[in-house]
Amino acid sequence: MSGFSCCSVLTAILAIALAIFVARKLYPRRAIPTENWEGRYTFTYDHLVRPSSLEEIVSTVKEVNERGGELKVVGAGHSWSDIASPRDVMMTLSSYTGIVKVNRKTKEITAKGGTLVSEINEELEKHGLGLSVIPSISSGTIAGTIATATHSTGINYGNIPSYVVELEIVSGTGIVYRANRHSNSEIFNASLVSLGMLGIITEITIQCESAYNLHEVVTLEKAEDVVDRVFDVIKSADHVKLWFEINSGMVQVYRMNRTQESCRNQVIHWVETIRVWILEISAFFMSRFPRVNTVLSPLMVASGRFLPIRDQINYPPYVFNIPFDLPRHPESEYSVPIEQTKDKLIEFMKIAKHYMTKMAFNLAIEIRFVKADHIWMSSAQGRDSAFFTCLTYNPVDEMFMKFIEEVRQLLDGRPHWGKLMLTDTEKHLKPKYPNWDDFLRVRNQMDPKRIFRNEYLERVFPSIYASTAKEL
Numbered sequence: 001m002s003g004f005s006c007c008s009v010l011t012a013i014l015a016i017a018l019a020i021f022v023a024r025k026l027y028p029r030r031a032i033p034t035e036n037w038e039g040r041y042t043f044t045y046d047h048l049v050r051p052s053s054l055e056e057i058v059s060t061v062k063e064v065n066e067r068g069g070e071l072k073v074v075g076a077g078h079s080w081s082d083i084a085s086p087r088d089v090m091m092t093l094s095s096y097t098g099i100v101k102v103n104r105k106t107k108e109i110t111a112k113g114g115t116l117v118s119e120i121n122e123e124l125e126k127h128g129l130g131l132s133v134i135p136s137i138s139s140g141t142i143a144g145t146i147a148t149a150t151h152s153t154g155i156n157y158g159n160i161p162s163y164v165v166e167l168e169i170v171s172g173t174g175i176v177y178r179a180n181r182h183s184n185s186e187i188f189n190a191s192l193v194s195l196g197m198l199g200i201i202t203e204i205t206i207q208c209e210s211a212y213n214l215h216e217v218v219t220l221e222k223a224e225d226v227v228d229r230v231f232d233v234i235k236s237a238d239h240v241k242l243w244f245e246i247n248s249g250m251v252q253v254y255r256m257n258r259t260q261e262s263c264r265n266q267v268i269h270w271v272e273t274i275r276v277w278i279l280e281i282s283a284f285f286m287s288r289f290p291r292v293n294t295v296l297s298p299l300m301v302a303s304g305r306f307l308p309i310r311d312q313i314n315y316p317p318y319v320f321n322i323p324f325d326l327p328r329h330p331e332s333e334y335s336v337p338i339e340q341t342k343d344k345l346i347e348f349m350k351i352a353k354h355y356m357t358k359m360a361f362n363l364a365i366e367i368r369f370v371k372a373d374h375i376w377m378s379s380a381q382g383r384d385s386a387f388f389t390c391l392t393y394n395p396v397d398e399m400f401m402k403f404i405e406e407v408r409q410l411l412d413g414r415p416h417w418g419k420l421m422l423t424d425t426e427k428h429l430k431p432k433y434p435n436w437d438d439f440l441r442v443r444n445q446m447d448p449k450r451i452f453r454n455e456y457l458e459r460v461f462p463s464i465y466a467s468t469a470k471e472l
């Protein structure tokens with residue numbers, strides 16, 4: 001090949017690559033999830049639907065309803081539970097995304113259901129606005145995020161759905177409802193935390209606030225002291241979260257306050273990522289070769305005491321979001337009324353310490369706090385709440401499952417709908433939600449043929465879904 005034709009081929013390849021790059025930037029297409037984030041549940045289905053218009057969503061729902069089929073909308077698939085697992089039709093709103101409008105005066109943003117929280121953060125920044133709270137990762141869809149009552153931390157701040165002021169939802173019969181506190185108010189309340197049982201949420205308007213930065217200070221404190229003064233600690237900053245290091249008897253206390261000061265000392269994300277991977281690799285060896293524990297455990301305890309105190313001012317997504325790529329792991333979470341925090345923590349620590357000896361060091365415990373709301377199926381309904389999260393990077397799954405079952409019984413709380421909840425059913429959940437029957441009444445009206453069912457719903461709500469096949 002002559003030099004000239006070689007050059008032409010190279011130029012053509014470069015031009016095609018550039019065109020693909022520009023097209024992807026202009027018309028981004030997200031990958032469709034094939035399994036949930038942890039990889040525990042694979043998404044299997046007979047039909048995949050990727051609508052790009054409201055009409056397509058409505059006609060798909062009508063078709064499934066008429067033939068008595070099933071339809072599950074999958075968001076980003078970030079739930080640890082099988083709440084999003086489809087069987088018949090899997091719908092993804094990954095082509096039904098984007099910001100519909102931003103109202104700077106009322107500080108509200110309206111986005112389509114498939115929009116990622118990160119996309120909302122980016123848009124708000126351009127307008128000098130921000131979400132009041134952001135979860136630990138922003139790569140979930142806004143509809144999936146509210147469906148499971150996703151929350152952050154801060155005793156004077158509610159969970160994400162509590163900031164929603166209006167939404168649009170397509171019912172199981174294909175009717176499009178616009179709902180807010182004044183119009184279709186029952187549908188609104190039930191749809192704010194819907195577990196995907198009511199319909200397809202196509203548009204959401206969220207109350208935001210003026211842009212702010214967060215001043216984050218992380219200190220290492222003695223677990224005993226923190227538990228003893230926990231009610232003061234909860235109020236010691238706008239947003240407080242606690243990471244218990246069971247082995248060392250220490251707690252990392254994260255305190256985050258709103259500020260208008262400029263960013264400084266930002267945490268370097270890739271350094272944090274490397275630190276986490278080192279922890280994970282040592283956890284892997286410790287759980288496979290327990291003898292290594294005798295050497296590594298004291299080292300871990302010692303290193304915990306020398307953890308640097310972190311002090312940064314940064315944009316909220318960089319502080320609320322975990323600043324590293326989390327290794328895949330299982331996780332469960334239960335909320336209890338805030339006044340039970342201390343007593344439950346004392347008992348909880350005993351169980352954690354007991355399992356710690358069996359599970360090596362990598363049992364992580366995170367405690368966060370959320371303001372009460374009025375949403376029927378919210379884990380913070382009617383009470384300020386403390387959320388107890390348990391996770392492990394330990395490959396010994398069976399042991400972790402025993403642990404979280406024991407924790408579930410101890411806490412006797414409300415589960416995070418999107419985290420591992422293997423034994424919870426309506427029998428013991430119903431007494432914990434005063435408006436349980438109201439929610440089911442609206443559900444019945446919205447989806448009479450129960451097209452949004454899946455295995456998770458059949459397990460958790462057997463009285464509604466287990467008999468579906470027989471009745472229809």
Ligand SMILES: Cc1cc2nc3c(=O)[nH]c(=O)nc-3n(C[C@H](O)[C@H](O)[C@H](O)COP(=O)(O)OP(=O)(O)OC[C@H]3O[C@@H](n4cnc5c(N)ncnc54)[C@H](O)[C@@H]3O)c2cc1C
Pocket residue numbers: 037072073074075076077078079080083084093113114134135136137139140141142143144145146147148149150151152195196197199200201202326416417418419
């Ligand atoms: C690393 C990591 C960190 C996390 N951090 C937090 C945290 O800080 N706080 C917290 O509370 N949770 C957290 N979670 C949990 C997670 O963010 C939520 O469970 C959330 O549901 C994920 O959104 P998704 O888009 O992935 O929804 P999916 O998991 O895909 O779906 C969840 C539910 O929403 C329904 N759904 C999705 N889209 C729609 C729609 N358009 N209309 C109606 N229903 C719909 C689905 O059918 C399903 O029932 C975290 C998860 C991970 C993996």
